[in-house]
Amino acid sequence: MDARPTPLGAVLSSTAAFTRPTQDEAEAAVRTLIAWAGDDPTREGLLETPARVTRAYGELFAGYGQDAGTVLSKTFKDVGGYDDIVLVRDIPFNSHCEHHMVPFVGKAHIAYLPHDGVVGLSKLARLVEVFARRLQTQENLTAQIVDAINEHLNPRGTAIMLEAEHMCMSMRGVRAHGASTITHRFTGVFAEDRVEQDRFLALISRR
Incomplete structure (x- = not known):
C-alpha cells in the first residue's frame, strides 16, 4: 500500500510514544490473528489475506489522514x-x-x-x-x-x-x-x- 494515511499517533496526545508498524509487521500481525482464530495462514485461500486486510484497513481508517x-x-x-x-x-x-x-x-x-x-x-x-x-x-x-x-x-x-x-x-x-x-x-x-x-x-x- 503506497498511499498511507497519517499515522494514528497524529491524533493521540503529543506526549504519547507512538511508532507506526511497517507494512510487513502489519501483515505479520494479520497472519498471527488468522492462526490464533484456528486457521492456517499458509493455505492457498489465505496467502494473500494479510495484504488484502492492510489495504482494506487503509480505506476503512482513511479518516486519520483527513482533516x-x-x-x-x-x-x-x-x-x-x-x-x-x-x-x-x-x-x-x-x-x-x-x-x-x-x-x-x-x-x-x-x-x-x-x-x-x-x-x-x-x-x-x-x-x-x-x-x-x-x-x-x-x-x-x-x-x-x-x-x-x-x-x-x-x-x-x-x-x-x-x-x-x-x-x-x-x-x-x-x-x-x-x-x-x-x-x-x-x-x-x-x-x-x-x-x-x-x-x-x-x-x-x-x-
Missing part, C-alpha cells in the same frame, strides 16, 4: 440572504467500534443555521466520513462532527442526530439484532430554543 478544516474550508456567502436552517439528512456512514474493532453502521442527520456563509452540501457528508473512518464510539463521533462545524463554519447553531446498529451488540455478546442506538447534540440556537429543536426533529422524520 475536517480542509473539508469545510470553502464557504459561500452569496446565498441571497438565506439564513434559515440547512439540513442534510440520511447521510450513510460506517465506522468501527474502538472497543471491539467491529463495524457500526447507520445514518447521520446534520443541520446548522448559517452565520458566515454556507458550505457545499456534499461537504457535510465528507465531514462525517473524516471522523467515521477511524476507531470510534458513536458518542464521540457525534461530538466531533458538531465541534468541527462550529469551529470552521461558525453557525448560529448546529443540530445532529446519529442512528446506528452496532455489530458488537448484534454479532456477539447479547446478539441484539436490529437494536438501534441514537445520539444527538444541539448547540447555539438549537440548544437554547426548544422550538428549533422540535423543527429539526420534525424535518428529519418527515418522509
Whole structure:
C-alpha cells in the first residue's frame, strides 16, 4: 500500500510514544490473528489475506489522514440572504467500534443555521466520513462532527442526530439484532430554543 494515511499517533496526545508498524509487521500481525482464530495462514485461500486486510484497513481508517478544516474550508456567502436552517439528512456512514474493532453502521442527520456563509452540501457528508473512518464510539463521533462545524463554519447553531446498529451488540455478546442506538447534540440556537429543536426533529422524520 503506497498511499498511507497519517499515522494514528497524529491524533493521540503529543506526549504519547507512538511508532507506526511497517507494512510487513502489519501483515505479520494479520497472519498471527488468522492462526490464533484456528486457521492456517499458509493455505492457498489465505496467502494473500494479510495484504488484502492492510489495504482494506487503509480505506476503512482513511479518516486519520483527513482533516475536517480542509473539508469545510470553502464557504459561500452569496446565498441571497438565506439564513434559515440547512439540513442534510440520511447521510450513510460506517465506522468501527474502538472497543471491539467491529463495524457500526447507520445514518447521520446534520443541520446548522448559517452565520458566515454556507458550505457545499456534499461537504457535510465528507465531514462525517473524516471522523467515521477511524476507531470510534458513536458518542464521540457525534461530538466531533458538531465541534468541527462550529469551529470552521461558525453557525448560529448546529443540530445532529446519529442512528446506528452496532455489530458488537448484534454479532456477539447479547446478539441484539436490529437494536438501534441514537445520539444527538444541539448547540447555539438549537440548544437554547426548544422550538428549533422540535423543527429539526420534525424535518428529519418527515418522509
